[in-house]
Amino acid sequence: MNRPKVSSSWIGAAGNAALDLRSDTQTTPTPSMLAAIQSCSLLDDVFEEDTTTADLEAHVASLTGQEAGLFVLSGTMGNQLGLRTLLKQPPHSVLCDHRSHIIQYEAGGVASLSQALVRYITPSNGVYLTLDDISDAILPWENSDIHCSPIRVISLENTLNGMIMPLSEVKMISEFARERGILLHLDGARLWEAVVAGAGSLADYCQYFDTISLCFSKGLGAPVGSILLGTKERMGHARWVRKSIGGGLRQAGVVSAPARVAVDETFGKGPNGEGGLLRKSHENAKRLEKLWVDLGGKMQYPVHTNMCWLDLNSSGVSLERFIKMGSEVGLRIADSRLVINYQVSEEAIERLQGVFEKVLAEKDDVSQEEKINRYAASKDE
Ligand SMILES: Cc1ncc(COP(=O)(O)O)c(C=O)c1O
Known part of the structure; x- marks a missing residue:
């Protein structure tokens, strides 16, 4: 059988990415990603039959210590579905760092999809939000005073601008939030980077959150995709909302297969990115x-x-x-x-x-x- 010719852009491995410093989204998919696409399952993921996608979801859920994962098309989709799943109905607010991706660069999705007010604060240390920053921002009466839009979710980002929020701070914020019935979302588009830098494992960080979004198409170099993680029940709901915004995929293995290669080869097979790039x-x-x-x-x-x-x-x-x-x-x-x-x-x-x-x-x-x-x-x- 004559195999179709592989386009030359797959062969050069690094391609244009070698001289590109604009973003880590500018990586070139690799020949092993192409090989994974050629051997993936080609079944329907809306019917939850696509084994390549289901395997990736189960694998990342296990790496992060979460019950379930949901493959999504982008980091924005992961964040917005995570927040939509945690929030019930207005009036409600999300608290975050003023530089957060969810407020600055997601086209106002928190307002349109979740009808939430976003309250953003500036970290006093200039690097990451601390428990003091957060506790100062939450008014003691806001859950019971009808003038307020109560904070139902705190959304943290790690890394943010490439900087790490330490595990000890995350733990304190999470305990504070859980005592008050506030849920926590993590925009972990680049959590992989914090882990590789030795800040803690994926599971160490993820245990403190209710939903977590991780990206395959930033530093890990996959062409497409992110994953939302959390309980089975929440991921079931997120799957439903994902369908409502047109994010249900048919032969999803074509995009989830290279994402798996990105995890195994770029992050590495060890829990802390050992052997990765x-x-x-x-x-x-x-x-x-x-x-x-x-x-x-x-x-x-x-x-x-x-x-x-x-x-x-x-x-x-x-x-x-x-x-x-x-x-x-x-x-x-x-x-x-x-x-x-x-x-x-x-x-x-x-x-x-x-x-x-x-x-x-x-x-x-x-x-x-x-x-x-x-x-x-x-x-x-
Ligand atoms: C921290 C962070 N979160 C989320 C996203 C959104 O990812 P996407 O571009 O895949 O929607 C980005 C994108 O650069 C990001 O930097």
Whole structure:
């Protein structure tokens, strides 16, 4: 039998991702993901018959110590179904960090799907929310005063901007919430990264939440998909809501098979990501932080995992100019945030070093007045 030709974009493994620092969503699916697609089951997941998808759900449920999992198309879908499943009816509110994905980047889904008010707070330590931040934000009378929209769910994100919320803080917040009948959702799109950095296992973290959303298509590098986790009853309800928004999939193995490869190969087969590929991206992010700081640059946030947040303002270079300098050497940059995916190449790190040197050399050469002029000019470019 003549096999169909495999498109050349599957063969190069890293592909464009090698020089792409915009996001860890920019990975290229691998040949072993293609092989998994070629041998997956091709059954109907709306009828719950697709074994490749059911196996993935059971596997991740077991890794995280949860009763059940539900494969979903995206991290946004996982978060929104999780919140919809935990919330009953208005008036109700969700409390979260002001930088949370659920409020900043999910198209207002908490309002449209759950009709919830979102109350967001700023962490006093600048990195992650603490129990004190949360307890200060919840008024003692809000469950009984009809002027209030009571907080029914606290939604945490880990990692957030690449930074880890420590397990000890999560435990305290969870105990506080459970004593008050408040439920907890975790946007764990990048929880894998915290685990690989040694912060605790998936199950250690997940035990403190009622629903958890994990992404396969961020650092793990799958082309599509996330998973929502929780009790069997809650996942049954989430499956129902998923259907109502058009997220029921037919031959879902085609997308769940590469997601399984992403878990086994990129995260690794051990419970803490042993044997996986994420550690390398953390090392590269730390190398970039050191290069930048050694050259006199300042950081916006510390590097905990795979994100490196440069403070461009203090270097006197505009974002536009920084992006342009990157593109002149073939790097794709979108922000002062550099995200290191596991396919980012050594070549990318070397080219970034060159860009850093150029940016920070300009800083030393140039008077304050000149810097302001250049900044204004580059804004007009
Ligand atoms: C922390 C976090 N949660 C959720 C999402 C949503 O994922 P998706 O783009 O798959 O909807 C993202 C996307 O970048 C994210 O960074």
